[in-house]
Amino acid sequence: MYLDIIWLLNFLFDSLLLYLTRFILKRRTKKWRVFLGGFFGSLIIFAPLTPFAMVSSTIFKIFISILMVIIAFGFKRMKYFLVNLAVFYLVTFATGGAMIGVHYLMNFDYNLANALFLPYIQGFGDPISWIFVILGFPIVWYLSKNTFEQFENVKIQADQLIDLDVFIFHQPIRLKGLVDSGNQLYDPLTKRPVMIVSLDSLSEYLPNELRSVFENVNQFLDDENVVPVEWMNRLSVVPYRVVGQDHQLIVTFRPDKVILYQDKEVLQTEKVLIGIVNQKLSSDDTFDSIIHPKIITIAKSQQVS
Structure with missing residues (x-):
């Protein structure tokens, strides 16, 4: 037997x-x-x-x-x-x-x-x-x-999936990102590129009162007191466009840093903003963030310098 x-x-x-x-x-x-x-x-x-x-x-x-x-x-x-x-x-x-x-x-x-x-x-x-x-x-x-x-290992030139860590108050959060050449969102004041992240993937790391701000930008515009004090210097509002809709606003925050893992390279940058959207970015959970291609360029230039 x-x-x-x-x-x-x-x-x-x-x-x-x-x-x-x-x-x-x-x-x-x-x-x-x-x-x-x-x-x-x-x-x-x-x-x-x-x-x-x-x-x-x-x-x-x-x-x-x-x-x-x-x-x-x-x-x-x-x-x-x-x-x-x-x-x-x-x-x-x-x-x-x-x-x-x-x-x-x-x-x-x-x-x-x-x-x-x-x-x-x-x-x-x-x-x-x-x-x-x-x-x-x-x-x-x-x-x-x-x-x-x-x-x-077959490379997709326009779009590709990579792993990344977003640090919020020194807390690393692992995400899967889609590098999308169609994402050209910048903060008009600081000129920092903006990556888009689904609220669901970050909700457990955010204060309860802050989630409502990301769900509805008007709450932040009407009453800034709803934002915790430690978050005030991190938040900003950036205009962006959605297909079929103009003059939209998105609440962004400044992370401590973002570390990207691409092709066995470890890239790091602080020159980035993260915009939160209250929707799933991938229907099958393949990725939960959309990465501005300029973020990778900036991170590589910082690594070289």
């Missing part, structure tokens, strides 16, 4: 498939959810031990894979879910091909057909070597991860 080894192998590979799906789509889901989805999927190896025939059917296996994707990434809307599921299956087939390659390279003695369908072996009587678990899994992990990293 090798049930424990089969379960371990299945759990590791199910988690790997979900992790690679997360990696490709840049989903900001928690890692524990990925492993929870892998654990749930690995339970299918116990299906032959149950008296229910349906648990060995193709429909049931598809149902399990759907639940794995929902557990790992959630269900926000149908398109979001279908993209997750499609990439998960793509990763599964690609990794299966890598497994065949590892099988031939390592020359295992057990039947290839059984090796390809480890989770569904009847009776669990086929031997699975610990060498395969110890060596085979890291090889497949390395090959799969590095293959998909090639897709991630």
Whole structure:
């Protein structure tokens, strides 16, 4: 009986498939959810031990894979879910091909057909070597991860996603930003570029009375006393344009600094303003801020100087 080894192998590979799906789509889901989805999927190896025939059917296996994707990434809307599921299956087939390659390279003695369908072996009587678990899994992990990293490293000249830290009173806040060449918003007085951030991503770091200011700029214009004293020198109002609407105003604040992580570079600047909007910037949570391209230029020039 090798049930424990089969379960371990299945759990590791199910988690790997979900992790690679997360990696490709840049989903900001928690890692524990990925492993929870892998654990749930690995339970299918116990299906032959149950008296229910349906648990060995193709429909049931598809149902399990759907639940794995929902557990790992959630269900926000149908398109979001279908993209997750499609990439998960793509990763599964690609990794299966890598497994065949590892099988031939390592020359295992057990039947290839059984090796390809480890989770569904009847009776669990086929031997699975610990060498395969110890060596085979890291090889497949390395090959799969590095293959998909090639897709991630393709550069998008106009727009790109980067990680950044915004510091408010020395408190770092990690965000995912979209560098958008279409964002040309400046403060007309200081000439500082303005990056746009969703209020939801910063709300827990802001005083309660300040959130209403970012939700409605008129509160700041009508009554500045609503703003905490320590924030008074940080806030300003900047005019901006929205498609179909002119003469709009946005409340901005001056952070302590912003650190950007781009192409293995760490860039830092204080010459930036952050404008808060009370709306989601990405429907699928791919990013929660829009970065003015001039911010990166300024940060690079500061680094050189």
